[in-house]
Amino acid sequence: MQRRALLGRETERRALAALVEQAAAGSGGAVVVLGAPGIGKSALVAEAAARAACSGTRVITAVGVESEEDVPCAGLHQLVHQLRDGIDDLPGPQRAALRAAVGLVDEAVPDLYLVGLAALTLLSDAAVKAPLLVVVEDAHWMDRASLDVLGFVARRIESDPLVLVVVTRGTDERLGGAGLAVLHLDPLTDEVSGELLDAVAPGLGQQVRRRLLEEAAGNPLALTELPVALQSVGGAYALTPGPLPLTERLERTFTARVSRLPADTRAVLLLAALNGDGTMDECLAAAARMLGTAVDAAALGPAVGAGLVEAWGMTFRHPLVRSAMHHAATAAERQAAHAALACVLQGQPDRQAWHRAAATAGPDEQAARDLDSTAGRALRRGGAAAALAALRRAAELTADPSARADRLLRAAELALASGRSDVVADLLAQAGSLDLSVRDQGRAAWVGIVRSEWAQGEGTAAAELAELAVEIAAGEPLLGLRMLWGAILPCYYGEPGPAAWQRVVTAADRMPVDAENPFLVALRAYCAPVERGRAVMESLVRQLERSSEDAEADPLLGGAAVTMGAPALAMRLTARPLDALRAQGQLSMLARALCIQAGSAARLGDVRAGSLAAEEAAELARETGQPLVHAMVHAIRAQLAAVCGDLRADVWAAEAERAALPGGVRPVLAIVQTARGHAALCQGRYGDAFGHLHRVFDPADPAFHPWLRFYAVAELAEAAVRSESAPVARDILEELTPLGKLTASPALLCGLRLARALLSPPDTAESLYRAALDAVPVDWPFERARVHLALGEWLRRHRRPAESRVVLQAAREVFEALGASAWAERARQELRAAGASSPRQDPAAVDQLTSTELHVAQLAAQGLTNREIGERLYVSPRTVSTHLQRMFPKLGVTARGELAAVLRGTMTYAEDVV
Template identity: 85%
Template structure:
């Protein structure tokens, strides 16, 4: 039968066989097999499993179950249970996270990504003993937390003898969307369908045969089951005048068999269908309670005879049998079955809570409280989606309006966290239909603003949210800060106007928390970096001198430093939490920190460090589902490419712009235009450069940003001078000049002073250039080299070539060291014009490495082992080894001990800023 089911699947069989062969050879991979119910997914994977077993590969299986899709980490638990002997060998933090996730200890999971790393390490360690094939069956019914972990592992399988094959219906491509390669299983061809039908039902009349082929539509299960249904009492369902959808038709073929079974058998089967992968004893006990008489295992005999279950256990022949049993039962029968299971599952509170809720038709506070508790446990295990489902159902069972509003808003907050924007809107609408307290109105407003309503909201609404935040903060400071953060997002990402920004800044001043609280410092920086710039800079400096264990706070402070124009300070602050974020598996915050690092490095002209941070940030923003942040990273990639003269600059800029334009995300659009302006300026396209940069300064343009424009002042002035647009630039400088006395923002001060020198008459320029040099902080070498280049050009044009050469040489050396190739080439051209030879820079061997290889090399140069590097980068130790083997020939080294010398010492993201 298995051979018949695989007719016409030669290409798909080759794909899976090749994966199995990879594992035998020492490497691996992952794939998701997608297709309609009955299309032959399980049969295809079963053959791959048989091939693997015959090749000495250990096969592990986890199965998604519909009734447990809201039980956090239920699927992961199945897999981990089969490898439980290896848990104790995991590194401490990974071991603790994995044990908490699967419920072996009652502790909170620090972060689901740390669980993912633990699962990867567990599988990698097991694969080192014997190659592994992991099969995830019915992934469309797998809980989201487990799928997140399996997706995390699947994306990272590379150098381990490990293969993961997931099977899902074509209506659920969560793993494919998570980055795991997909193998689509299409219907059989007409020729193969006819061959299969003739094999299972020979001798059919021509008319019936053609009708069956048409209705089966190339589905192997239909080709097998419809003829059987035709011969059975329920055969009327096989050929109806008005054809049903194929899946429903197939369910009916199984339903017809169910209806002929004894009462005890139907009861046990229904309970088994509703109880997921529960035990035989649980189902028999629930059946006895449901029928009020003893029921033993013999009740399953008729189901085996009817071809609905296989063997002596409760393994259904096909997942559609579960659906058939569900639809064959009345609503009252299903409720009674759930109620019986709720009693039988005493001691399993999560499964019990869902069955109790399913047995309830109207409001039931006990069932709602149980689901509320389930949501809390799911969150402790990292199961945000499971917690969201539990709270949503709990709200439906809640009669008290205040308690219902609380559960709806908590669910909306979880939906926001998991990126379910459509669900957020629905839950908010339900909550707002109730009579909300002041506190809950504030919570609803915060969710709405963070959801994205800042992009089209009004300044008045933003200011009102800020005022409400202050009111609530009197009793709940953290909630008040969070709400005020939502108002700030409108100020930073949207354009509510100066009046709204001033009211938000004033609200921040009135918050009843310490002035140096990172949240509050960042709030002031993002909504009023000029007016509050002095206080923010002082607070940031104090924070730099203090030890900190607040990883998220340090990331916020780093972002605040970039916003007040201090990128070197931002780089130092954001570097502090990196190791802790990696160790704790807080990849969402790590992605934000890396984005700040990359942005700071781009503004500092530190290309290599910026590319390294941006590459990892791009991967993690995809991993953690942060599309807005991913657009920001692409904009920063465009900046870095512009600095080093890479033509990819426009590619990255276009990607970022495409993602940011629909929502009017101003910071991304401003960075995109700044990158384009830099690229055009270095290419000598001065009119284009001015056009790009001017948009960042035009309040009517979507790319306008009141703070990020500070980083483009000097480039605007230079492009204006060289494109006969000097008067327009002077007007912008006149507008910005009053801000200089209000704030110590380094980016603004440096930009204004160099711009004045560039726009001044020749006889007044030199002291202005010297003043611009004096304004550059010591930790901003790129900006100093930028002024040196401008001064050198002025000296050469004013017939002082000897003096210009020294200044231009200093600029070129800094640009070379930073990897700012586009600016290096400009300095070289000026040197040649000034009469000095300036050969091109030889490429550095390190530049041949990919960003990932460079990161691995840096960590290895610091003396970390492969296992320790894997923990830092969230890959397996064997993958680290592969990266090292690839990079040694590129660097011309033969051992790890030589890496430090080749890399000129271990470099971190925060290094080389001075």
């Protein structure tokens, strides 16, 4: 029968066979087998699994069950149970996270990504012993947490003898976003359909045969089941006239067989359909409760005879049988079945709560409380989607308006954290129809504004939320700070107008929170980096002295330091939590911290550190579903590429711009224009450079940003001088000079000093250049080299070549050390014009490495093992080994012990400052 079902699938069979053979040869991969119900997905994968097992590949399976979609990590538990002997060998944090996620211990899961790393390590370790094939059936019914983990694993098994095959009816963003290959099963051709039909139902009359082929439409299950229905029930459901969908038609064929079964058999089948992968004992006990009489395993006999379940137990022959059972029952029968299951599932509170809720038609506070508790347990196990579903259903069962509002808003907050914007809107609309308390009004407003973070900030709404945040913070400081951030965020991304900004700043000043609270310090920097600049800068510096106990605070403080124009300080602040964020599996926050690291490094001219952080941030932002961070990273990549003369600068700038323009995300657009200006300046296209940079200073332009423009003041002045636009630059300088007296922003103060020198007449220029050089902070070598270059150019143009060569040489050496090749080439050209030989240096061997390879090399040089490196970078140990093998020839080494000597002197700025 299996061979018949696979007629016409030669191409697909070869593709799966090749993937399995790939694992046997030492490398892995993943594929999604996609197709309609009954199209032959399971038969195809079953054949591949059988062949794999015969060749020595270990096969483990998990099956998604519709009734367990909201049980967190239910699918993962099936896989882990088959590999449980390897759990104790996992690193401690991974072992604890995995055991908590699958319910082996009652502890909170630190982060689902740590669970993903644990699953990856568990599977990778098992694959070292024997090639491993992991089959996930009916993934469309698998719980979200398990699919998130599987997607995480699928992206990281290229170097492991491990294959993941996911069988599903429809695409899913959790798997589609993983970039997996898709094997799409199309209907069988007419010729193959006829061959299969003749094999399963020989001797049909031509008219009936033709009608069956037409109805089956190339679906193998239909071709095998419709003839059975024709024989067993006279074809009443198989050949019903009218445009009935094929899936429903097949369900009716199964339903027709069910209707002829004894009552106890029907009851057991319905309970099995509603009970997921529950045990036979549970279903028999529930059936006895429903029918009021004893029911034993013999009740399944007629179902086996009717071809509805397998002979070896309570396993449906096809998922459509389960659907047929569900749809064949009346609402009252389903409620009775759920109630019976709730009674027999003692000791399983989550499953019990869902069945009790399904048995309830109207409001029921006890059922709502049970689901509320289920949501709490789901969150502890990392199941945000399951918790969201439980809270939504709990709200439906809640009669009290206040309790209903609370559950709806908690659900909205979870949906917001999960990136499910459409769900957030629906929940807020439901909550908005209730009479909300002041506190709940604030919660709803905060969720609504953060949901719209891509949109231009609506000034009045943001200001009102900020003022409400002050009121709420008196009783709930954390909620008040979150609401204040919700007010500042859209203003920072957009342009709310001065009146709204002033109200937000005043609200921040009035917050009844300790002035040194790190979150309040950061928020004041975001909303008033000039007006409160000196005090905020002093507070940011003091934050370095406190113990870094909160990994969430430092990235926010780092972003605040960037806004203040202090990139070196931002590097220090965001470097501190990186290890903790990795250890805790907080990859969403890690992506944001690395984005800030990359942007700070770009402004410091440290190409190597910036590229390292940007590459990892981009991957994590994509994986964790943060489009804003991803767009920002692309803009930063454009900036880094401009500094080092990489031609990809235009590509990355265009990608960032496409993402940011629809929502008017000004910080991204400002960085894009700054990057384009840098690139044009280094290429000698001064008119283009001025055009790009001037947009960042023009309040009418979407790329204008009141604070990020501080980083481009000197470049604007230089481009203006060289493109006969100096008057415009002088006007901008006059506007910015009063701001420099209010703030301690290193970016603004350095930019103003160098801009004055560039725009000054010859008799005062040299002293201004020298003053600009003296004022550069010691932790900003790129800016010092930038001033050296400008001074050297001025000296050469004023016929002082010997003096110019000294400062130009200093500039070139710093630019080259930082990897700022475009600026180094400018210095080199000036040196040649000044009469000095300045040949291009061959690129260092380390510059041949990808950012990931460099990261692996640095960690290996520090003495970390492959497993320890894998823990840091969230990849398998075998992937680390592959990276090392690829980089050794590039570096000219043969062993990891030689890496420290090769990498000496190439450690990044980020490592130097911590």
